[in-house]
Amino acid sequence: MRLKHLYSDAPCTLDYDTPVQLMVATILSAQCTDARVNLVTPALFCRFPDAAALAGADLSELEELVRSTGFYRNKAKNIQAACRMIVEDFNGSVPQTMEALLKLPGVARKTANVVSAHAFGVNLGVTVDTHVKRLSYRLGLTNHTEPVKIERDLMKLIPQPDWENWSIRLIYHGRAVCNARKPECDRCALADLCPSAFLAAQPEKTVAAQG
DNA sequence: ATCCCGAGGG
């Protein structure tokens, strides 16, 4: 199995003006679809365009602006705290190491991976989220259930010289094509190699089979 | 009802 063949027609970049905006949008995307994040970010970044503005924002106004993305109280508080830390400790820029990124409130491994890959073109690791787990399991890329072991297995399959964006591609493919409810095997580049593809005609059995 | 590019805390 060569992951080189895992090409989706999905964009591997998120179009935001600055790394700070990308980080904010990524925090907002937790347990929330991109479409809804894209609905709130224009007004959000018009009102509070950078880390300094977000750091000084009125918290309740910030909460209202991001309300529809869910978990909005946590997200607003974390975004503001992260931006304050960026202003005070990181010279106004999103830090570029995993160690520093993890210090930002609301940023853990998954968000750090996505921010780094999108904003800086550097993969700090393979993000093993619910989508990547499902995709890896269906494709038989791993026998394991622990994210650390799945990550290790995936690392072996990713072409190392140019593995930038692979973390993102895996997530996106798992979300958009190899999705939980109705996997779109007819537009999956790996369908002919996938032991689960034939179940696509019976989506309820596919989901049940994944446990 | 179930899920969504999760994080933080116990």
Add this chain to the structure above:
DNA sequence: CCCTCTGGAT
């Protein structure tokens, strides 16, 4: 491991 936080789409 568990739980909580939240709104919206399907």
